[in-house]
Amino acid sequence: MRKVTLLAAVVAVAAIVLAYVLTVPEVVPASALPAYTPNIENGRTMFDIGGCASCHATPAKEPDQVDRTRLGGGLALPSPFGTFYVPNISPDPADGIGKWSEANFVTALAKGTSPGNKHLFPAFPYTSYQRMGLSDVRDLFAYIKTLPPVSGRARAHELKFPFNIRRLVGAWKLLFLHGARFTPDASKSAQWNRGAYLVNGPGHCAECHSPRNFLGAIIDGQRFAGGPSPDGKGFVPNITPAGLQHWSSDDVAWSEKDIASYLADGMNPAGDYAGGAMAEVIRNTALLSDADRAAIAAYIASLPPRQGPKPPPKKN
Amino acid sequence: MFRTVVVTAMAFAVSAAIAQQDPIAARKALMKANGDQAKIGAAMMKGEAPFDMAAVHKIFATFQEAATKAPALFPDDSKTGGKTAADPKIWQNKDDFNARLAKLGADAKAADASVTDLASFKAAFGGIGKNDCGSCHEKYRVKKS
Numbered sequence: 001m002r003k004v005t006l007l008a009a010v011v012a013v014a015a016i017v018l019a020y021v022l023t024v025p026e027v028v029p030a031s032a033l034p035a036y037t038p039n040i041e042n043g044r045t046m047f048d049i050g051g052c053a054s055c056h057a058t059p060a061k062e063p064d065q066v067d068r069t070r071l072g073g074g075l076a077l078p079s080p081f082g083t084f085y086v087p088n089i090s091p092d093p094a095d096g097i098g099k100w101s102e103a104n105f106v107t108a109l110a111k112g113t114s115p116g117n118k119h120l121f122p123a124f125p126y127t128s129y130q131r132m133g134l135s136d137v138r139d140l141f142a143y144i145k146t147l148p149p150v151s152g153r154a155r156a157h158e159l160k161f162p163f164n165i166r167r168l169v170g171a172w173k174l175l176f177l178h179g180a181r182f183t184p185d186a187s188k189s190a191q192w193n194r195g196a197y198l199v200n201g202p203g204h205c206a207e208c209h210s211p212r213n214f215l216g217a218i219i220d221g222q223r224f225a226g227g228p229s230p231d232g233k234g235f236v237p238n239i240t241p242a243g244l245q246h247w248s249s250d251d252v253a254w255s256e257k258d259i260a261s262y263l264a265d266g267m268n269p270a271g272d273y274a275g276g277a278m279a280e281v282i283r284n285t286a287l288l289s290d291a292d293r294a295a296i297a298a299y300i301a302s303l304p305p306r307q308g309p310k311p312p313p314k315k316n
Numbered sequence: 317m318f319r320t321v322v323v324t325a326m327a328f329a330v331s332a333a334i335a336q337q338d339p340i341a342a343r344k345a346l347m348k349a350n351g352d353q354a355k356i357g358a359a360m361m362k363g364e365a366p367f368d369m370a371a372v373h374k375i376f377a378t379f380q381e382a383a384t385k386a387p388a389l390f391p392d393d394s395k396t397g398g399k400t401a402a403d404p405k406i407w408q409n410k411d412d413f414n415a416r417l418a419k420l421g422a423d424a425k426a427a428d429a430s431v432t433d434l435a436s437f438k439a440a441f442g443g444i445g446k447n448d449c450g451s452c453h454e455k456y457r458v459k460k461s
Contacts, residue, residue, distance in 0.1 A: 064451055261362060265442055266450045271355030273445055275453035282450075 023170025025113040026179075030103040036138055043143025046136050048287040050129070050202040054280050055086045058150060063280060071096070072150035077123055078231050081216065082159035084123040092149035105141040106134065110181075112173065119169035121157070122177075122216070128204035131182040136202070176217040191291075195299025198292060205300075208236045208277065211309050224300075225308025234276065235311040242305035259297035263288070340398035343389040346382040353378040354449070357441045360434070367434045376428035379444065383421030387414045403458045413456055420448040 047053070058072035072095075073088040090096040097105065104115040112119060112126035120126065129137075162168060182201050184193040199205050210218045211227030226238035237243055244254040252269045254262075261267065263285035266274035274282050285293060353375040359365035360372075390406055390413070406413045427440035 062451075063454060257362065261358070265446055267354065267358055267445055269355070271351035271353070271358060273354075273450040273453050275450070275457045279450055279454040 019171070020167075022174060023119075023167055025117050025119050025170065026107075026111040027113055027117065028103055028107045028110055030101060033103060033106065033134070033138070036135060038139045038142035039135075040139065040143050040146060042136065043139035043141070045288065045292070046132070046140040046202050047143050048284050049198055049292070050140065051204070051281065051284045052089070052140075052144070054284060056089050064283075069147045070150050071144070071147060072152055073154040074152075079123060079216070080232070081163040082157065084121060084157045084159075085154040087154050088150060088152065089144065090147060090150035091145050092151055095151050095153045096149060097144070098149060100141075102138060102141055106137050109137050109140075111179070112169070112177065119166045119173070121159075121166070121169060122172065125204045125207045127177060127218070128201060128207055130177065130179060131197070131201035133181060133197075133201075172215060172217070175215070189298075191295045191298050192302060194292065195295035195297070198296050199299050203296065205239070209239050222306055222308050224303055225306040226311070227309050229277065231277075236277075237311075238306070238308045239300055240303040240306045240308075241301070242307055244300075245305075254301075256294075256297045256301045259300055260290075260293045263293045263296060264290075338398070339389040339391055339394045340400045340402075343386055343402075344398075344400070346386055346389070349378050350382050350449070354445065357437075357445075361438050361441060367437065369431075372431055372437055373428060375441070376424040376431075379424035379448075380421050380428075383417045383424065386417050401458045403456045406456050409456075413452075416448070416452045416456075420444070420452075423448055 053066070053068035053071065055075055055077070056071040056073055057066050057068050057075075058070050059075050060066045071088065071090040073086045075086040077084040077086060088096040091098045093099050100115055107113050107115075108120060108124075109126055109129040109132060111130070112122060112124070114120055132140075157164070182197045185196070188196075206218060206223050208230060209226055210223045211225065212230065213219055224238070224240050226236050226243060228234075229236050237247075244259070247254060247268075248270060250270065254269055258269045262274070263282060265286065266279060266282040268274065273279075285296070288296075356365065356371055357375050360367050365371075390402065390410075392407065394400070395402065395404060395407060423440075423444050427444060431437045431440050
């Protein structure tokens with residue numbers, strides 16, 4: 001065999017082995033979890049701001065008929081990569097997460113890895129949940145375990161090749177998952193930090209309110225600047241001051257109070273009520289404390305103004 | 317007095333004629349009026365405007381007017397054009413759509429009778445906003461894009 005061909009073959013094998021090694025799914029071992037008594041009430045708060053029910057609850061005919069406590073999955077999430085079917089995360093031992101250990105749950109949210117050591121698709125927004133504090137995640141797990149078990153698995157995802165290859169998500173994670181928990185900014189107030197944590201961690205607001213690149217990752221420099229809705233239906237607004245200070249055709253400015261009260265009841269400064277996907281978000285944020293909504297509003301109002309993609313012109 | 321009657325009758329006739337010719341504009345005007353009143357209600361709720369029973373009655377009267385007039389403003393030939401935000405689902409679920417408008421009217425009427433102070437206003441107005449305005453918009457208004 002010619003030396004060049006042999007060298008090329010060795011390099012190719014080495015590259016494949018390297019790629020394989022670099023994309024091994026990361027796991028949080030049980031040994032990394034100190035002894036802890038979970039706070040179920042805080043778990044419920046995390047569940048509400050995390051929006052878990054909005055994706056994982058068994059769908060109903062009308063959005064306001066959904067039982068938030070029955071997390072049987074099944075909702076279809078269309079995307080540019082195909083359709084995801086949201087899994088059952090009720091405490092059912094056969095079809096849900098009833099057999100999961102605490103470490104399994106922490107691993108899923110912090111690393112995007114399943115108990116079977118497979119990469120989870122980032123349609124599950126662990127890109128945001130990774131920022132959550134360890135005790136908050138453990139509280140959330142404890143709360144979910146109090147909910148009723150629901151039997152029945154969701155159907156398998158229908159994804160286009162090569163996006164259906166889970167191992168490739170490992171490469172995606174190398175590029176786009178930084179793996180860091182939230183660290184407070186000491187120069188900012190406690191309220192601001194609480195808002196920054198809720199918005200960037202469990203609230204995962206940027207996952208809808210940011211534009212994405214062709215690989216489906218958020219474009220960091222335009223975080224919160226709006227973009228096409230990830231499910232392909234419509235356009236999600238810019239919630240940096242570039243958007244909120246010049247809002248709608250009447251060029252209205254949202255105050256911090258406007259943001260907080262919008263998250264409570266869905267009414268915007270035009271006296272109009274949230275429709276579409278945001279109505280579902282408000283169902284969750286309406287359950288938070290006034291203090292948490294005020295914190296979220298304070299953080300959102302403090303975002304640096306950023307221009308995002310232009311929404312398409314209105315039809316008719 | 318007579319002139320007032322004539323002019324009022326003419327105004328009704330004209331607006332009815334406009335509604336016949338341009339139901340999209342007419343229904344947008346009703347919804348805009350609702351929004352303008354809702355803003356006033358929100359200001360009272362947030363303590364940014366003084367609580368005022370006359371304003372309260374006007375809010376709920378406006379909601380009732382929209383609830384009464386709107387069902388006739390969605391004829392089959394008004395599905396597109398005029399920057400309408402009406403979702404095609406309206407015409408696929410006309411009964412449900414009309415029932416929601418009727419509920420808005422009933423809730424506004426009940427609220428008008430029951431509100432006596434800021435606390436009762438907050439409860440009634442907030443309920444209508446979420447259960448009537450918000451839930452109908454969620455299903456039957458096209459997402460703004």
